Amino acid sequence: MNSFTKYVKRYWRSTKSLWVGLHTSIRVFFRKKVTEQYPENRHTTLHIPERHRATLEMVHDADNHHHCIACGLCQMACPNGTIRVVSEMKEDAEGKKKRVLVRYEYDLGSCVFCQLCVNACPHGAIRFTNEFENAVFEREKLHLVLNREGSTLAPPAEKKTNPVKA
């Protein structure tokens, strides 16, 4: 008799759990669909999740300042040599020697979007953006220079403001 009650109990339990499954899936059935109809909704309802990593970007403010001190941590963090920081030593007004960024080279073609460079950056100078339409016809076009023409390091006061980490 004991094994029979066990059998009945098991029967009842599994029936209930099957019903839970059905209930869940019918709720999904009526949920809003997540499919993106891409080329058509490109300018209308296209939704790219905020944290999606599409291409690396250097943060520039309105006065064409960036936050990169050319320390090269991102270059060292990069697992496959995508980033190359070209810098030079310059003397500032007080006669101190300082490293200054010349070119920030980034190869989109070999980037694996691991975000190790962004995590390594002590000043939040780089971040990943959502611009995902990166297809080009020539490889050379994937070699990007991220610091803008004539941009300079932001003055120290501004550096204290909370850097943006993507």
Place this chain on the structure above:
Amino acid sequence: MEQSFLDYYSLEPLTRWIHDALCGVMSEDWAVFLESLVIGVAILLAYAVLAVVLIYMERRVCGAFQCRIGPNRVGGKGGLLQVPADVLKILTKEIIRLKNSDHVLYELAPYLVILASVLSFSCLPWNKGMAVIDLEVGVFFVLAASSIGILGILLAGWSSNSKYTAIGAVRSGAMLVSYELSLGICVLTVVILSGTMSISGIVESQADGWNIFKGHIVTLIAFVVYLISGNAEANRGPFDLAEAEQELTAGYHTEYSGMHFGFFYLAEYLNLFITSGIATTLFLGGWMPLHVAGLDGFNAVMDYIPGIVWFLGKTFFVVFLLMWIRWTYPRLRIDQVLNLEWKYLMPLSLLLMLVMAVLKTCGLVF
């Protein structure tokens, strides 16, 4: 119970008139031959059209269950031409002949499967006076005819001379034979309730209420058990272990290509429809309209909807239930499948049959 509503859309006068007109211009043998030809073509056409509709429905429903949209590009809005395009594609594919297979059986197998499916398909009661095969033992005939499909599956697996197909065929053979038991017993429950095995008889016995309401909770449970085992019979849903991609590639039809594979595919979807159609016939009143006791106006409105609409509507509702099951549960292992049948469903359906027999004998059903 007043039954005049049954005659609004009866096709019997029409078919009789056609038959008489044909007999007027030719001998009766020729007339019957011609009619059979027309009906045969009509059945095959309906078979193909329904397959297309079902495949389209499956894709859309499956998409919705996975939070997707499903095919919606081919043929303007809604992707209505997707499935016809796929059908045309499969028609142009080469049928590959294997060197070391058993050629006769290899080529016979898909036709056996499709034959079983068409035979049971033609037993469905579409409307009053529109049953193509209406035997005194119609339900029995459906069960027997649909069992031929198992033979086709076993032959396909055996004759392709491949381990995948052989294991797949044996698996689905074991499963189909097992589930036929509880399926048959559930059907018997309804036969006990209706007191007849003729399909049109079962439908007409539900004029005063569908079986699912008439048999208290017993037919409701029998309906659920029928759906589960019917799903297994159609080789679908959580019971599609004949086609376990990981171990068996595509199971018994791995070696088939072109339209021979298409026949298996077609038969799978039509078996889904047939399972639902028989469920509709047995439990949901076939082409009978929905009547609520006491609401005469409502009942009169329901009577104006033709029987074929009722039948198709209810069948597609059951098809949706089966798809719901299919896209909810993960596939079972073979021992789990057989456990479910022999330890759980079969005892339950036997109990249901017993209870139904007692209820019927004591006159406790409506």
